[in-house]
Amino acid sequence: MKSTDNKQKWTKQRKFKRAIATILLIQMLTAAPTAIWAEGSDANTSATNTSVTTTDTSSNTSANTSNTSSTPAADKAAEIVVPAIPDLAVKSAVLLEPTTGQVLYSFNSEEALPPASMTKMMTEYIVADQVKEGKIKWDDVVTIKENAAKQTGSRVYLAEGEQYTVKQLYIAMAVGSANDATVALAELVGGTELNFVKMMNAEAKRMGLPTAYFANSTGLNIADMPEGYRPDSDKETVMSAMDAAILAKYIVDDHPDFSDFTTITSYKLRDRDKDPIINWNWMLPGNASNTYLKQFAYPGLDGMKTGHTNAAGQCFTGTAVRDGVRLISVVMGASTEAKRFTETAKLLDYGFNNYTIKKVSAAKSTVPTAETVSVKKGKQTSVPLVTDQDVNFVLPKDVDPSGAAVSVNIDNKELTAPVKGGTKVGTVTYSFKVQGSNAPIQQTVNLVTAQDVDKAGWFKLFMRAIGDFFHDLFGSIKNLF
Incomplete structure (x- = not known):
């Protein structure tokens, strides 16, 4: 009996809800045309x-x-x-693809080491930037000062008071790794080499090179710099292989004409010179016809910079293109001049053959x-x-x-x-x-x-x-x- 009463009560509530819903729907349908179709x-x-x-x-x-x-x-x-990686006889090495920034090979690549003349890549970058921005021109004339004339190591024997164009000095730096030409350009841009070094360290910070520190524009040990032109600090130039690769990437990206200079196999700076400047980079394809260097010539290689001091050993930042793909390699601390190039070839072959x-x-x-x-x-x-x-x-x-x-x-x-x-x-x-x-x-x-x-x-x-x-x-x- 109680169940029947509940069922009747539920039926009445349902009918009531239906009635209310029907009334609301009719009202809205009759009112809707006024609002919706008025237009x-x-x-x-x-x-x-x-x-x-x-x-x-x-x-x-x-x-x-x-x-x-x-x-x-x-x-x-x-x-x-990961493909089988090569065993390299170097202190550190890295292989990088510049468009993606991917690192394909890394061995001790984060350790800060003396980079020797690979330091000049930063000098090259800044000078090229100055030309790009119109602050200096390739045909501007530079007068050689005392600091440049007194440089030791690799040089083209510039004399104080001589004059050369920016382009002549840049080629001497890029091809012959000339310390005197490098300092002359640094003094042109920075006023003094020490001021230019401040620019180098500022650029390293901007580029995000955590280990890079520059004491001079050349990569020489401080003790080998001319007296009176040395920094107050005794902190030597250092840079990791990774930082060198990233610096090379900046050069490739921002100054794609770098190879106009770095692929020159020889260059005669002065008419009176008996012998031309010979490029220290033995891997240039242009050396394929050289009896002594053809064993090192590497197809597609168009840069970048060698380096050597007793502290650094033999170093080389290389870059090559094959089938439209560019790779950047760095080896540091090789035992011989030839070894820095044979190890670079192994590294580049690893990249091009596998990736x-x-x-x-x-x-x-x-x-x-x-x-x-x-x-x-x-x-x-x-x-x-x-x-x-x-x-x-x-x-x-x-x-x-x-x-x-x-x-x-x-x-x-x-x-x-x-x-x-x-x-x-x-x-x-x-x-x-x-x-x-x-x-x-x-x-x-x-x-x-x-x-x-x-x-x-x-x-x-x-x-x-x-x-x-x-x-x-x-x-x-x-x-x-």
Whole structure:
């Protein structure tokens, strides 16, 4: 009996709810034309917008939910098996690909060591920058001063009071590693060599070279500098192989004409000179016809700088291009002049024979888990997202680039119109695991809006609000039954 009474009570409540819902629905349907179709010809547009708004809201909610969670993490990335690495007879070494900055080989590469005349790469960079910025010109005339004339070691025997152009001195520095020409250029740019050295150390800091410290422009030991021109500190010039490689990368990137100087095999500075300046870099392809040096000539090698002191041993920063790929190598502390080149050849061969640059994702690509982001008050309620640049990795030749793990991070889950194309809303990180290493190799690029979104007019926003209202209301009514 009690059960029957409850059932009758529930039936009455249900009928009452239906009646209320029916009355509300009739009232809204009879009132709606006044609000929605008052503009006459816009009726169909309004109905369409309501439908689109409902669909877009649903899809944006879904997109935002996926955007906030990262997709395949680095631990799900394909694992790269490192090719067998060469055994080099040097104190330190590194092999770097400059466009990605990836390090393909590293041995003791972070240790600060005497770089000898590889120091001159920083002098070359700064002088080339001065020319690029128009502060000096290649044909400017430089008068040799006492400090330059008194330099020891590798030199072209400049005399105080002689005059040469910036270009002549630069070639003497780049080709013959001439200490006197180097100091003459340093004094031209800095006023004094010590002032120029301040510029060198400032540039090292800007470039992010943690171990690099310069005591002079040449790489000579302080004791070998002319008296009266030595620094107050007894701290000698040091630089790691990694820092030398990064410095070479700056030269390659910022002064791509470097090879106009570094590939010169010989140069006659003065007409009176009996013999020309010979390039200390035996690996230049131009030496292939030289009876004594052809064994060292390396196809595609176009720089960069040798170095030698008793403290540093034999050093060489090299760079070569093969099949459109450039590599930068550094060896420090080789035992002989020949050894610095044979070990460099091993290092470059390792890179070129085993690795290549592979595109993992092109610029303006969509990421499946972050295809759109919602937009408030816009003509469109969402905007497509794309990556802002190519994603390239230097990978072993047998590695499939599609094996990269993709991790998405959205900083801005909703934008407000107007929105400019190219607006950053997050980042995407692509990763590969490396066998035997806890640290993956990875590259992060920005996720940006693919197009502009203008702010919607008041009528469109009004219609959209009504559509949202009906959507929510019908949902509530549905839940009553």
